[in-house]
Amino acid sequence: MRVTQSMLASNSLRNLSNSYSNMGKYQDQLATGKKINRPSDDPVVAIKGMFYRTNLTEVEQYKRNLNEAYQWMESSEQGIEHVTKVTQRIRELLVQGQNGTNTPEGLKAIAVEIGQLKEDIAGVANTQVAGRYIFNGTMTDVKPVAVNADGSFTHEMNTEPINVEVSKGVQLKVNVNPTKVFDTDFFNTLQAIEDGLNSGSLEGSDLLSKLDGHFEKISAERSEIGARYNRLEMIDARLQDQEIIASRILSENEDAHIERVISDLTIQESIHRASLAVGSKVIQPTLIDFLR
Known part of the structure; x- marks a missing residue:
């Protein structure tokens, strides 16, 4: 299969979007102290919590x-x-x-x-x-x-x-x-x-x-x-x-483990920085760059 520049750019942007989503989830958990903020985050936890x-x-x-x-x-x-x-x-x-x-x-x-x-x-x-x-x-x-x-x-x-x-x-x-x-x-x-x-x-x-x-x-x-x-x-x-x-x-079911959330958020931030660095290399080349 031929991999084109647009495919690389699309995959990079999609991965960056997922990374932002994960970071947002950990930041919400850190701010609220809860594992979930809406039932769709984890239906099982939500039903047990009710x-x-x-x-x-x-x-x-x-x-x-x-x-x-x-x-x-x-x-x-x-x-x-x-x-x-x-x-x-x-x-x-x-x-x-x-x-x-x-x-x-x-x-x-x-x-x-x-x-x-x-x-x-x-x-x-x-x-x-x-x-x-x-x-x-x-x-x-x-x-x-x-x-x-x-x-x-x-x-x-x-x-x-x-x-x-x-x-x-x-x-x-x-x-x-x-x-x-x-x-x-x-x-x-x-x-x-x-x-x-x-x-x-x-x-x-x-x-x-x-x-x-x-x-x-x-x-x-x-x-x-x-x-x-x-x-x-x-x-x-x-x-x-x-x-x-x-x-x-109720606390064990819904409350987030703050230490684990901080650790996961730190790891996700490192992954996100690496994704940005790689994405800048992938998205940077244009047709003018190849004609030079």
């Missing part, structure tokens, strides 16, 4: 859900802890009022304090977090305990669970059953204690045993939310491990 990134996005969303669950549980646990302390104080006052050594004025003073503690418990029942009542099930826009003009309480409590998806296919209840902490019988017992102290007729009553029964229910609910909180922490630790693994796999 799956890995989806996995990482799911983990990040579950972590945001965890923050919501932490907010609900910590606020609920703090509220129940406060009610526990207040109930213990009411029990102390009840025992003090039943010892038979108090004057009628002293009993009324104890009744006043218990009345204030009762209203404090009602305030805890109406705790709001981000504008939502956390002790009213799914009816987060309705106040569970309303104080009437005569000082009595009206209860409108919802016991539906609020579940948050904290992992793939795993939902965790984040609220408590308000009827086990702020039920009507509890407030009726507190009202009976207050009325008994005002009237001075506490002897022989079973109010102390009733109060202890409510205290046991409150403690049981606190233990339950504590157990769920421990499980939430374990799920959180597992999600953190999954996030680290997913980030590492």
Whole structure:
């Protein structure tokens, strides 16, 4: 086959164009830190990257859900802890009022304090977090305990669970059953204690045993939310491990090895200079050069 001058020039220009393309690829990798900048660069890497990134996005969303669950549980646990302390104080006052050594004025003073503690418990029942009542099930826009003009309480409590998806296919209840902490019988017992102290007729009553029964229910609910909180922490630790693994796999799939890219770019630059030097010798001769 006869090799002409135009063939040599065309091949030289094509090779120079390929060299520019390779240099551009390495420069893009060096600038972005990624192996590919478009799916056509490597479809396999691009498809794997879509799956890995989806996995990482799911983990990040579950972590945001965890923050919501932490907010609900910590606020609920703090509220129940406060009610526990207040109930213990009411029990102390009840025992003090039943010892038979108090004057009628002293009993009324104890009744006043218990009345204030009762209203404090009602305030805890109406705790709001981000504008939502956390002790009213799914009816987060309705106040569970309303104080009437005569000082009595009206209860409108919802016991539906609020579940948050904290992992793939795993939902965790984040609220408590308000009827086990702020039920009507509890407030009726507190009202009976207050009325008994005002009237001075506490002897022989079973109010102390009733109060202890409510205290046991409150403690049981606190233990339950504590157990769920421990499980939430374990799920959180597992999600953190999954996030680290997913980030590492995504990095291994898409991130460029900078040292190798720099080395390849340096080699390609040397090849390109050599191609330019050779191309200048091939393309330089013209018909006038042969006629000289």
